[in-house]
Amino acid sequence: MSILVVLLSLAAGAYALAVIERWAVHGHLSLTGPAWAALALLGRESLLARKSDRLFFELGPVLLLVAGLMAVAVIPLAPGLIITDLATGALFLNAALAYVLVALIMAGWGPNGAYAMIAGWRFLGQFIAYAMLIVMPITAVAMRAESLSTVEIVASQEQLWNVLYQPMGFILFVVAAMGLAWLPPLDLPDATGELAGGVEAEYTGVRLAVLRLARMVIILALAGATVTFYLGGWLGPWLPPWAWSAIKILVVAAAMLSVGRYMPRIREARYLALSWKLGISLALANIFVVGVIALVVPI
Amino acid sequence: MTLVGAREGAMSGIRRAVAAAMARDLSAFVLPGASVARAMGLDLSGSHLRLVGTPRHANLLIVVGPLPPGLRDAAAVTYAQIPRPRAILALGAGDIAPLPDADVSAPLTQAGLQSGLADLRRVIAAGAFRADSGEFNAPALEVRVEYTCPMHPEIVRDAPGDCPKCGMTLVPRETASDGHGGHGGHDMPPEDRSNPADHAHAGHAEDAGGAGTYTCPMHPEVISDAPGKCPKCGMFLVKAEEGESHGHGHRHGHGHGGHGHGHGSEAHGAHGAHGAHGHGDHGGHGKQQDHSGHDGHDGHDGHAGHGGHSKAAIDGIEPHFMSMVELTEGQPRSSDGLQMDWIEVPFGPFFPGLPAGLRLTLTLDGDTVAGSEVRSLVGRAELVDGPQMRVADFVERLAAMMPLSPVAYRTLACAAIEEAASVDPGHDARRGRAAAVERERIASHLNWLAEFGLQSGFLWLAARAGALQLAVQGADVAGIAAQAGAIRRLTRRVQAAPLMRMRLRRIARIGKDTPASGPVDRARGGGSDARTGDPTLKDLGFETRVRNGGDALARLRLRCDEIAQSLDVIAAAGRIAVPQVPDVDRVSGEGAARIETPRGAAQLRVKLTDGRVVEADLDTPSDVNIALVETVTAQQELGDALAAVASLDLSPWEVRG
Numbered sequence: 001m002s003i004l005v006v007l008l009s010l011a012a013g014a015y016a017l018a019v020i021e022r023w024a025v026h027g028h029l030s031l032t033g034p035a036w037a038a039l040a041l042l043g044r045e046s047l048l049a050r051k052s053d054r055l056f057f058e059l060g061p062v063l064l065l066v067a068g069l070m071a072v073a074v075i076p077l078a079p080g081l082i083i084t085d086l087a088t089g090a091l092f093l094n095a096a097l098a099y100v101l102v103a104l105i106m107a108g109w110g111p112n113g114a115y116a117m118i119a120g121w122r123f124l125g126q127f128i129a130y131a132m133l134i135v136m137p138i139t140a141v142a143m144r145a146e147s148l149s150t151v152e153i154v155a156s157q158e159q160l161w162n163v164l165y166q167p168m169g170f171i172l173f174v175v176a177a178m179g180l181a182w183l184p185p186l187d188l189p190d191a192t193g194e195l196a197g198g199v200e201a202e203y204t205g206v207r208l209a210v211l212r213l214a215r216m217v218i219i220l221a222l223a224g225a226t227v228t229f230y231l232g233g234w235l236g237p238w239l240p241p242w243a244w245s246a247i248k249i250l251v252v253a254a255a256m257l258s259v260g261r262y263m264p265r266i267r268e269a270r271y272l273a274l275s276w277k278l279g280i281s282l283a284l285a286n287i288f289v290v291g292v293i294a295l296v297v298p299i
Numbered sequence: 300m301t302l303v304g305a306r307e308g309a310m311s312g313i314r315r316a317v318a319a320a321m322a323r324d325l326s327a328f329v330l331p332g333a334s335v336a337r338a339m340g341l342d343l344s345g346s347h348l349r350l351v352g353t354p355r356h357a358n359l360l361i362v363v364g365p366l367p368p369g370l371r372d373a374a375a376v377t378y379a380q381i382p383r384p385r386a387i388l389a390l391g392a393g394d395i396a397p398l399p400d401a402d403v404s405a406p407l408t409q410a411g412l413q414s415g416l417a418d419l420r421r422v423i424a425a426g427a428f429r430a431d432s433g434e435f436n437a438p439a440l441e442v443r444v445e446y447t448c449p450m451h452p453e454i455v456r457d458a459p460g461d462c463p464k465c466g467m468t469l470v471p472r473e474t475a476s477d478g479h480g481g482h483g484g485h486d487m488p489p490e491d492r493s494n495p496a497d498h499a500h501a502g503h504a505e506d507a508g509g510a511g512t513y514t515c516p517m518h519p520e521v522i523s524d525a526p527g528k529c530p531k532c533g534m535f536l537v538k539a540e541e542g543e544s545h546g547h548g549h550r551h552g553h554g555h556g557g558h559g560h561g562h563g564s565e566a567h568g569a570h571g572a573h574g575a576h577g578h579g580d581h582g583g584h585g586k587q588q589d590h591s592g593h594d595g596h597d598g599h600d601g602h603a604g605h606g607g608h609s610k611a612a613i614d615g616i617e618p619h620f621m622s623m624v625e626l627t628e629g630q631p632r633s634s635d636g637l638q639m640d641w642i643e644v645p646f647g648p649f650f651p652g653l654p655a656g657l658r659l660t661l662t663l664d665g666d667t668v669a670g671s672e673v674r675s676l677v678g679r680a681e682l683v684d685g686p687q688m689r690v691a692d693f694v695e696r697l698a699a700m701m702p703l704s705p706v707a708y709r710t711l712a713c714a715a716i717e718e719a720a721s722v723d724p725g726h727d728a729r730r731g732r733a734a735a736v737e738r739e740r741i742a743s744h745l746n747w748l749a750e751f752g753l754q755s756g757f758l759w760l761a762a763r764a765g766a767l768q769l770a771v772q773g774a775d776v777a778g779i780a781a782q783a784g785a786i787r788r789l790t791r792r793v794q795a796a797p798l799m800r801m802r803l804r805r806i807a808r809i810g811k812d813t814p815a816s817g818p819v820d821r822a823r824g825g826g827s828d829a830r831t832g833d834p835t836l837k838d839l840g841f842e843t844r845v846r847n848g849g850d851a852l853a854r855l856r857l858r859c860d861e862i863a864q865s866l867d868v869i870a871a872a873g874r875i876a877v878p879q880v881p882d883v884d885r886v887s888g889e890g891a892a893r894i895e896t897p898r899g900a901a902q903l904r905v906k907l908t909d910g911r912v913v914e915a916d917l918d919t920p921s922d923v924n925i926a927l928v929e930t931v932t933a934q935q936e937l938g939d940a941l942a943a944v945a946s947l948d949l950s951p952w953e954v955r956g
Contacts, residue, residue, distance in 0.1 A: 026349045027762050033324070033347075040324040043317030043427070044358065045306060045382035114644040118666055118937065184756045185798055192352035193652030193754030194938045201353050204382040208356070264755035264802040268666075268936055 002081050009246065010072055014216040017253055021216075024258045038209055046205030049111040060107025061203065061211040063099055068217030070096035075224035076151050078234045078241035089150035090138050093225055097134070097180060100218060101127045104182075104189060104199055107211065111202030119198025123182065123189040125268060129275035130179035130186075136283035137169035137176070140290040141229045154233030161232040165293070168286040170230045172279060177222040177256070179271075181215070184260020188268055223253035301426030303399045304378075304385035304435065308428040318427035321358060321384060322420040325349065328357035328381065330374055331648070331677070332655025333765075334750050336363040338703050338742070341390070341412060342769050344762065348416065352651035354380040359419070362392040364407055364702065369676035369956075370656060373648050374398055375437035384427040388415050397437035444471050466528055466535040513537065641669060648676045648951075652754025652941060656951035659944060661932065668940045673928040675921075678956025682915040690716055691880040693905075693912040703746070703950045706739040706877055707896040713878040715903040716912070719890025720883040729835045731876025736894065737865035738779065738875055741786065742772040743897030744858040747948045748793060751855070754945050755802060763789055776875055783866045790859035803852035807931035807943030810849065815927060816920035817899020819947055822857040823849030829895035839871040851946035858948075885910040896920060898948055921953035 018034035049057070073096075074089035076082040086092050101123060108120015142148050144165065145156035163170045179186040190198035203211050227233055227248040234241030236248075308314060326349045329336055333350055336343055341363060343350060351357050354377045366374060375397045378385070389395055391407025402422050405415030446469035448454040448462035460469050513536035515521040515529035527536055646659040653659060656677035662670035679700050683693065694716070698709040710732050717724060724732070745768035752760030767789060770782050793799065809815055809823050820827045821844060828843045830836050844864055846857040869875065891904040899920025906914035924947045931947070932940035 025758060027344065027758075028347060028349075030347070036320040036324040039317055039320035040358070043306070043314065043321060044384070047355070047382050114642055114663075118644075118663070122666065184758075187756060188938070191756060191938065193756060194941050196353040196651060197351075197356060201355060204355050260756060261758045263797045264752075264757040264799055265938070266798055267802060268938060270801050 003083050005081060006072070006077060006083050009077060009242075010069075010217065010220060013220045013246075013249065013253075014213060016250055017216045017219055017257065018212075020254045020257050024261050041209040041212075042206055044205040046207050047202075049113060049202045052112045052202075053110045055110075056106040057110030057202075058207070060103050060110055060199075061207055061214055063106065064103035065210060065214035065217060067096050067099035067103060068214055068221050070099075071221035072217065072224065074150050075221065075228055076154055076233055077224075077245040079151075081242060082151065085149060085151050088148045090142055090148040090153065090229070093150070093221075094135055094138060097218070097221070100180060103214075107203070108189070108199045113202045115195040115197065115201045116199050119189040119191075119195050119201070122195075122268065123199070125272060126179055126182070126186070126188055129272045129279075130176040133172050133176035133275060133279045133283055134180060136280070136287060137166075137173040138229065140166055140169045140283075140287045143287070143290055144294055150228050150233075154228055154235065157232045157235060161235075162230040166230075166286055166290050168282055169290070170226075172283050172286065173229065174226055174252075174256070175279075176275075177226060178259075179275075181219045181222050181256070183219065183256050185263050185265045186271065187260065187265060188271075191265055194265075219253055219256065220249065223249045223256060226252050301429045302384050302386050302402055302422060304381070304383050304387070304402075305426055305429035306383040307430070309430055310426065310428045314428050318384075319424050321427050322424035323347070325359050325416070325420070325423075326351045326357045327359040327361050327388075328354045328377065328649070329361045329363060330366065330377065330655075331363070331370055332651075333753070334746050335655050335702055336361075337746055337749070337765055337768055338705075338772075339364055339407060340409070340769065340772060341407065342409060342766075343412070344765060354378070355382065357381050358385055358423075360385065360387045360398075362387065362389045362395055362398070362401070364391055365393050366395050366398075367656070367677040369678070370648055371395075371397060372437070373676065375440060377649055379435055379437070379440055384423065386419055386423055388419050390415065399435060446471055467532060640665075646941070652750065653944060654750075654949050654951055657944075657949060659928070661937070661940065663937065666937045668932045668935050668937065671929050671932045671940070673925060673944075675925070675951035675954035675956070677951045678954045679917075679919075679952060680956055682917055683912055687908070687911040687913045690883055690907075690910065690912060693915070694880045697903075697917075701950065701952050703952060704739055704743055704896050704898070707736050707894060708901070710736055710878050711892055711894045711896070711901055711903050712905075713881055714892035714894065715890050715905045715915075716883060716907065717881045717890070718892055719888040719905050719907045720881065720886040721888065722881050722883060724878070724881070726835075727874070728876060728878070730839065730872045731874045732878050733833075733835050733839065734776070734869045734872035734875045735877045736896075737868045737872075738771060738774070740897045741779075741862050741865045741869075742768045744862050745771065745786070745789075747858060748789075748855075751942075751945055754941060757796065760789075760793055760796075764793075776869060776873060779866065779869055779875075783870075786866065787863060790862050794856060794859055799855075800852060803855055803942065803946070804850060806851040806935075806939050807854075807927075807946050808850045809927060809931065813927065813930065814923055816923040817895070817897075817948075818854055818857050818861065819924055819927070820899070822846045822853040827900060829893045829900040836868065839868045841868055851942060854946045854948075883907065883910050898950055898953065899923065901953075919950075919953035919955075921950045922955055925949055925954055 015034060018037075019029070019031060022033050022037075023029045048054070071093050073083040074086055074093050076085070104123045105120040108116045108118075108123070110116075141153055141162055144162065145153040147153065147156075157165075175186075182189045188198075189195075190200050195201065200208065200211055224245075227245065231248050231252070232244075233248075234245045236244035239247075310318070325347070327343070328351055329343060333343060343361070348359075354360070358381065360374075360378055360381060362374070374395070378387070378398055386403075387395075387398060387401040389401035389404045390411055392401065392404070395401065403415050403419045405411035405418075446456045446459050448465065448467055448469055450467055451462055451464045454462050454464065454469070456469055459471070461467065462469055513523045513526050515532065515536050521529050521536070523536055529536055641662055641664050643660060643662050646661060647653050647655075647657045649655060650659075656675060658674050658676050660672045661668050682697065682700075684696060688696070694709055694712040697712045698705040701708040713724075713732075716722075745764045748764035749761045749768060752758060752762075752764060767782060767786055771779055771786070774782070809819065811823060811825070815823070815825065816827065824845055824847045826843060826845060830841055831843045833841075841864065844857060844860045846853045846860070887908045887910075889904065889906045891902065893900055893902045895901075896919075900918075901920060902918045904914075904916045905912055927947055928944055928949075931943040935943060
């Protein structure tokens with residue numbers, strides 16, 4: 001039952017994100033736009049690039065969708081409203097999202113096009129930038145909760161949300177999550193002005209629809225993770241827990257989708273340098289500070 | 300009423316709903332480009348039209364204005380890349396062959412766009428599917444099969460056969476006819492990698508001496524006492540002997556195949572290209588031969604994983620057979636010393652984020668630009684069409700040739716003709732003209748900002764600068780004054796945007812000695828500006844703006860400065876007047892004029908005979924600045940290289956054809 005509810009809310013959430021993304025990219029706010037767009041996509045030819053690596057080409061978008069769905073499985077929307085409350089939920093989330101890299105490289109390699117291929121390899125470079133900054137802030141979150149279970153992590157924020165308890169970790173995690181979901185200004189693998197769509201460049205019709213849906217699911221999963229780890233999950237006064245989850249996840253996702261509209265894309269080399277030199281030092285400092293606070297002030 | 304590019308299928312049931320959805324959800328790819336459309340005064344951002352960066356994601360091709368002949372083939376390729384059902388909307392385009400006839404044609408006006416889109420929606424909703432959708436064919440789309448030797452890429456034949464040099468069976472590969480491209484060669488990889496002989500990890504011993512045995516360069520297990528052909532691949536056996544010799548690996552086609560011509564086969568025929576992916580092919584050799592215990596020598600410790608190759612397992616095979624060091628010897632290397640696959644990737648002429656009409660071919664070494672070639676596909680033709688031209692026709696022709704800055708070139712033509720005819724336009728006309736050129740400068744710089752925003756994913760900037768450009772273009776003094784505040788805020792906000800400095804600083808640095816024109820020159824401390832010393836402009840409070848730095852960031856800032864200054868000049872002038880064709884009466888004479896167009900100084904010399912233009916010669920800023928492309932892209936990461944090219948603000952229309 002809860003699986004069905006989660007999947008339905010996922011579908012609703014993906015649609016809401018599509019509305020927001022449309023606004024962020026094309027500047028039109030239209031509630032019905034994505035529905036028409038999806039229907040139109042289904043009617044278009046789904047071209048297979050010549051000399052493509054068929055297996056990679058077909059599997060890329062599907063694997064991306066699967067990775068996103070697996071990540072969603074450990075996001076609690078309300079007490080008891082979670083697909084599976086794994087004891088190692090936070091770690092599982094990270095493991096599931098590791099397949100995003102694989103899927104994107106497959107999708108980039110598969111169609112045998114230069115833009116897509118460069119985009120796929122760019123994402124491999126990007127992985128090096130964001131990967132540590134996803135795991136290390138999660139470590140600090142788990143330290144406070146003394147558990148890797150996402151439900152426990154939300155419960156541990158009863159007194160004080162992690163966004164206030166470890167603001168540095170919050171910032172690092174959000175930036176890394178945007179890198180993982182290749183959202184602007186970290187959208188190196190589908191940079192329209194540089195690679196004409198990059199990994200998406202050769203996908204059309206149904207396959208493109210799957211790819212776009214998968215992207216929305218991944219963004220939702222990451223927004224859900226941000227809410228779970230830092231914004232107190234379902235916690236909040238007056239409203240029912242599921243409503244809090246929905247509001248928080250949508251707000252975070254909308255912020256992630258729209259912030260890139262107001263700045264140019266980052267340079268790949270600078271992104272890597274900043275992530276490693278600055279990001280990892282800060283993440284280590286965050287772990288240390290959280291460790292000290294957890295020992296000294298038990299909240 | 301069906302689309303020319305309808306998708307195959309009967310129009311029934313669910314397909315009607317899908318067609319209705321398609322009619323609502325129009326994703327357009329614009330030819331020659333959104334910047335050209337804006338310069339022509341067309342606002343494409345409304346109308347629930349989404350502009351997309353690749354034809355693959357479009358269902359509508361909008362052709363804006365007459366399609367230059369140089370872009371026709373690329374346009375056909377672009378159209379072929381759009382998945383069906385696909386539609387064409389032609390706005391004032393005239394003949395667009397080899398594209399099929401437009402589904403809807405309309406005049407090149409905002410009203411034309413609106414009515415055209417409305418008509419198009421009806422056509423799509425009614426006829427997106429058709430039982431017998433025809434194929435689209437154009438000469439640019441034809442693929443020719445030719446045969447080549449995997450070992451000797453210089454051998455290319457039209458028919459199958461054996462290689463005259465080594466006797467190997469020629470393998471087929473596909474090449475596109477010339478004009479292929481358009482959008483990154485998605486459709487037609489010029490090379491076929493699928494040939495089995497691609498694993499041609501061959502070395503052939505060349506040293507003479509010693510009777511020895513004969514072996515196949517491809518199959519070392521084949522050994523024969525007499526010369527002949529290899530039973531496995533049909534190659535001539537080569538004499539094998541001990542001692543060092545050079546292994547010449549010829550590898551044709553490479554790596555992630557199909558992207559451009561390998562540097563190996565074309566540029567460096569002597570030593571075959573050896574792509575990164577080729578390494579795997581050789582792995583087996585080392586292992587196979589290692590346990591024979593033959594004492595070869597391994598001098599390539601630095602190349603882990605390839606050392607095994609150098610151990611000769613079979614008498615008569617040179618110890619360095621398949622040595623990585625030798626196979627890659629003499630090949631160009633990246634600046635970091637790594638040997639990577641090089642691919643040649645075409646960008647343009649319709650690439651989002653590059654000037655429309657510009658074809659940039661980058662040789663990419665990984666994601667670093669190892670070489671670049673740039674050319675304009677819309678280069679200008681002869682200025683004087685025929686033996687002589689009427690003055691009015693000449694002025695209109697020059698203005699129409701430069702869609703990105705028609706007012707500046709119109710002014711230039713008028714000024715040169717007036718000079719030749721010794722006509723003085725008068726003080727007021729001069730002020731009005733100066734203001735008209737400054738207005739175009741604002742619009743042009745805003746257009747550049749919008750393009751930069753699109754390229755760099757700064758979408759707010761793209762939308763805002765594009766809207767302001769449309770508002771300024773053609774506005775009167777009061778209209779510009781009304782937008783001045785918004786424009787100034789935009790220029791400040793752009794420069795202060797997060798990541799902006801990081802994006803552009805130290806990109807495309809240009810030294811003091813390189814020839815450059817216009818804002819590119821003034822942004823490195825240079826003082827070239829045709830407006831300097833012009834009494835009319837001096838009167839209006841003009842001072843040459845200069846920035847130091849010489850990089851893309853300085854260029855952005857300088858353009859922002861110039862926008863602010865032009866706003867002041869227009870306010871001071873008080874009137875804007877696009878020059879009228881001067882009235883010259885059967886005069887003969889020569890005249891020259893120089894004007895600072897938005898991209899730099901342009902100079903025109905005209906010769907009038909009997910009141911008609913018989914000779915004209917034009918120097919444009921883009922002619923100067925296009926030569927900078929190679930310098931500013933060399934050894935840059937792909938994204939930086941594209942930003943570097945964009946920072947030059949080239950107009951392919953200005954480049955000499």
